[in-house]
Every structure is written in C-alpha cells, then in structure tokens.
Amino acid sequence: MSARLVSLNVGLPQPLAYRDTHVPSGIRKRPVSEALTLGATGLAGDGQADLRVxxxxxxxxxxxxxxxxxxxxxxxxxxxEVPAFGENFTVSGLLEENVCLHDVFRIGTATVQVSQPRQPCFKLSALHGEPKMSLWVQQAGLTGFYFRVLEAGRVAPGDRFELLERGPREASIEEINRLLHRDRSDTAAMRHLLALGVLAASNIREFERRLEGGGSDPLRRLEGPAAQVRER
Known part of the structure; x- marks a missing residue:
C-alpha cells in the first residue's frame, strides 16, 4: 500500500450559513505547510463546534x-479546492475499499489507527450550497474515514504512510458504509462485525439498535436542526 499525506488541514469553529440561520461549525479548514503536533484528540490548531457528534x-x-x-x-x-470536505488529512492511496478498521499506520512520528467511517451531516451540504450533498456522499460510499491516535507525534504535508498492522479484511470502510447507508437490514453482517470487536462505539450502538428492532433515522444527521424541530 503506497499512501501519502497530500494536504494537512486545520480550522477553528466559525458560523456556517444554513437555510435561514447560522450554525457553528469547524468544517471550514485551510491547508498548512508546516508540521503540526497530532495528539489524542486531534491536530494543534484544529477544533470542532459540536463535540456530541x-x-x-x-x-x-x-x-x-x-x-x-x-x-x-x-x-x-x-x-x-482542498479541503472541500472538512478533512484534516487529504490523502492519496487510502480508499474505502482498501482501508479496514484497526489498520495501523505510522505517519511522521505519530501512530494512528483506522477507527470508523465518516458519516457526513447536514453541514457538508451547507458548505457546498447543495441540499443533497451529504446524501450523495453516503449513497456513493465516498465518505472518507477517521483515525484515532495511538501515539502522539508530528505530521507534515508530504509524509508517507507506513502500514504497521492490518485489521480484519472483512471490516473495510466500504463494508461498514454498505451496512450503514444501503443494506440496512443485513443483520447477519452486522452481527459478524460486532463479533469482531473492532467497531467504534457509535457504530456499535447503531447496529445494536437495529438488531433490537429500534431502527434509526438516516435523515437526522443530513437535515440538522430542521430534523430536530420536526421530531418535536
């Protein structure tokens, strides 16, 4: 696997226009040219507005x-223009089809582990001025993913990813996306992934809710505050 950090991006929360209001969001980021410290909760100089999600x-x-x-x-x-999806790492060579949960990489002097797919919310639609953008990203499976940090360190644009450890091949980001967004009733596959013990807590809760018959609301994250108003 040949992979590289194409762009390193950070940004702090600021107002984001959404319908007839503004919501705080850290989705607007900018590329930086210098090395940054990567710690347990993210990059120096980066931030999120809603720490619940x-x-x-x-x-x-x-x-x-x-x-x-x-x-x-x-x-x-x-x-x-990069970073158009609010990403911290714009990368080459790491695609949903070939990246799996618990894959471990060395990048710069940090060690990171694939933790879960990204689940795009309404703020991605707001950023691009396209109401269906978040839904399109989910349907296409081109979501990107998240790293957790196993060892803090320094990372810089152009750094190469060194694969240190492979996670289970059946737990690819592509497969998790399939179950989250398309084949939502494939309970056998959900049970298998739960048994592997590699899912992030939020994905565990989602699959367990479905297996218990509770279902889920796939539109809530896509619609944002409007969905919450509708529920009340």
Missing part, C-alpha cells in the same frame, strides 16, 4: 481521499 478520541483525524475529488467535480460541475 464530532471530535473525540475515535474521531481525532478526519481523512478524505484526493482520488474522490474528480467524481465530485463532475457531479457538481465545478472545481473543488
């Missing part, structure tokens, strides 16, 4: 493949 140890680094940008340029009919 963003950030934390299992979502310390948001990763998005540069290879997907061409598909979104075609879909949207315009160029997209």
């Amino acid at each position: 963003h950030g934390g140890p299992d979502k310390a680094v948001c990763v998005y493949p540069i290879e997907h940008y061409a598909a979104w340029k075609d879909r949207l009919g315009r160029d997209l």
Whole structure:
C-alpha cells in the first residue's frame, strides 16, 4: 500500500450559513505547510463546534481521499479546492475499499489507527450550497474515514504512510458504509462485525439498535436542526 499525506488541514469553529440561520461549525479548514503536533484528540490548531457528534478520541483525524475529488467535480460541475470536505488529512492511496478498521499506520512520528467511517451531516451540504450533498456522499460510499491516535507525534504535508498492522479484511470502510447507508437490514453482517470487536462505539450502538428492532433515522444527521424541530 503506497499512501501519502497530500494536504494537512486545520480550522477553528466559525458560523456556517444554513437555510435561514447560522450554525457553528469547524468544517471550514485551510491547508498548512508546516508540521503540526497530532495528539489524542486531534491536530494543534484544529477544533470542532459540536463535540456530541464530532471530535473525540475515535474521531481525532478526519481523512478524505484526493482520488474522490474528480467524481465530485463532475457531479457538481465545478472545481473543488482542498479541503472541500472538512478533512484534516487529504490523502492519496487510502480508499474505502482498501482501508479496514484497526489498520495501523505510522505517519511522521505519530501512530494512528483506522477507527470508523465518516458519516457526513447536514453541514457538508451547507458548505457546498447543495441540499443533497451529504446524501450523495453516503449513497456513493465516498465518505472518507477517521483515525484515532495511538501515539502522539508530528505530521507534515508530504509524509508517507507506513502500514504497521492490518485489521480484519472483512471490516473495510466500504463494508461498514454498505451496512450503514444501503443494506440496512443485513443483520447477519452486522452481527459478524460486532463479533469482531473492532467497531467504534457509535457504530456499535447503531447496529445494536437495529438488531433490537429500534431502527434509526438516516435523515437526522443530513437535515440538522430542521430534523430536530420536526421530531418535536
């Protein structure tokens, strides 16, 4: 596996226009040229607005493949500047189909582990001014993923990823996305993934809820505050 950190991106929360209001969001990030410290909860100089669903140890680094940008340029009919998906790491060579939960990499002097797929929320739609953007990302399976940090260190643009340890091949990001967003009733596959013991806590809760017959609301994260108003 040959993979590289194409762009290193950080940003602090700021107002994001959404429908007829503004919501705080850290989705707007900027590339940096210097090395940054990567700690247990993320990069120096980076931040999230809503820590209930963003950030934390299992979502310390948001990763998005540069290879997907061409598909979104075609879909949207315009160029997209990195980081167009609010990612901390824009990478090459790490795609959902070949990255699995618990894959461990050395990047710079840090050690990171694949923790879970990214689940795009309504803020991605707000960022691009396209109401269906978050849904399109889910349906296409071009979500990117998160790293947790096993060993803090320094990372810089251009650093190469060194694969240290492979996670279970049946727990690819592509497979988790399939169950989260498309084949939502494949309970056998959900049970198998739960038994592997590699799922992040949020994915465990989601699959257990479905197995218990509780279902889930796939539109809530996509619609944001409007969905919460609708529920009340």
